[in-house]
Amino acid sequence: MKNLKYLLLRRATQIGLMFLYFSANAYGWHILEGTFGSSKLFGLIPLADPYTALQALSAGFLLGGDVIAGALIITIFYMVVGGRAFCSWVCPINMVTDLANWLRRKLKLDKEEVNYRFLKRRTRYWIMVLGLIVSAITGIAAFEALSPITIMQRGIIFGFGAGISVVISIFLFDLFGVKNGWCGHICPLGAAYSLIGQKSIIRVKHNHEACTNCMDCKVVCPENQVLHMINKESISVTDGECTNCGRCIDVCNDDALSFSIRDLNKKS
Amino acid sequence: MANSDNNRRKFMVTTLQSVGLTTIGGLLWSGYCDEAKSSPLVLRPPGALPEEQFLDTCIKCGLCSEACANRESNKNRDGTQREGTLKMAKGGDHKLIGTPYFIPTEVPCYMCDDIPCVPVCPSEALDMKSLLNKKGELEINKAHMGLAVVHKESCVSFWGLQCDACYRACPLLDEAITLDYQKNERTGKHAFLLPVVHSDVCTGCGLCEKACITEKPAIFVLPREHSMGRDGDHYVKGWDKKDQQRAGDRKLDEIETHDKRSEKSPTDYLNKEIEY
Ligand code: SF4
Ligand code: SF4
């Protein structure tokens, strides 16, 4: 029986946060109000998504003080815990793409990652930049105009409407189209958080001595290019694209992976 | 040598293809955004910046909508919770996704005294300053979410029936809508009580539209850009001291009265049947 500790913790966090957002509208709770674009914690502390704030800036608008402060708080937070911890611990789309990915494995839809010519894992960084350019051209936050992340989040809070089709599309794309297609190749928010988390403190650490080279971690990892050190070196996963989801730690039966504090002295 | 030439060619082609694809993507994306933001007949919350600015400022957080839905006064007469006024645009609503709006015939804006929806806005897309009165207090009467217009053919007052449902529903009773008394020549002994909306007072809350008794409301709120004309600077009300003052303050060469039409002479209109 494989360990599900981090998976369950993550689902609890994701669902719990969504419930708090939902309750702000449904029951008037003042714990976590708003959406990722901008939220209020305990009716007091502003939080805002840095990439959304950047889009608004390039759309040519001087941000209100709350949004700037909120974006700074969020940036600093994820600089510490790992940028893409947002992806695996908060973002609701992650539940959709994880499900697609899990089904994909169960249905044995493909074992190997297909190499698409123009849809590489770095494509998302292009899309991230393009999003800012399009924002500047059109004068509205371009990714926010179609972001499945906030469409899903607002769907949960205010009702889905036709927005559900976007979420279904992503599910189908990841299931039958490209493996880790959305989160691993396209999502500019994930790209932005990868960059923010480049130097984060909390990292997954590999112990080469304990590793039996079963490669279970690489099978389950949504960004398995970051696990290049498996069975080679005892170092931390330093790549910003690691989502700190802890699935690799969960599935490793040999205790060769664990969360640890990045060794600040060692250049790795 | 040939090999490196080949490599360079390959590199060039790939680069060109990437640039091409990026451009296509950018164009499609821009096209979509342009399309998405051109939904002109939307009513925004109180204090909203002019639409164009509002769209790039609103960060789509939904805090205004949540404040509106959960304000204490949002109760039906029997004490049950009422649906909030402000909705967040979803896919399929044909408005820029995630922006707040309201539809008066569903839920109008009740013009709350404390305006809970505005101070919560983190981006200042809802501009609190525009709603402050001279004493520095929030005053909902200063809101201009839209302007009500009357379609007189479907308004039964214009038939000579007594209705005044809109007049009485208006929170700014006898200010935003006044009744114009006129003699009903058809019967000879009755009066018309005609609703007239005043654009300087009307907030665009839509309570009149909601109250209107006709199948499709004969009075309805439109965004101000769409329900108002503009007289232009070159018309001066000779009988109005203030307006004369305004004209006097301006330099003559700033006033532009010439346009394409001015090239033609008015007599041509009569003699040569020129169309303007
Ligand atoms: S990559 Fe994007 S959609 Fe996927 S989990 Fe991260 S933020 Fe959410
Ligand atoms: S390396 Fe581990 S923690 Fe990082 S994304 Fe992969 S499975 Fe998740």
Ligand code: SF4
């Ligand atoms: S003023 Fe209107 S929009 Fe604002 S909270 Fe009150 S009812 Fe809602």
Ligand code: SF4
């Ligand atoms: S509170 Fe302000 S930024 Fe947030 S959705 Fe409303 S108008 Fe937009």
Ligand code: SF4
């Ligand atoms: S919209 Fe109608 S009810 Fe509201 S202020 Fe204007 S005239 Fe009065």
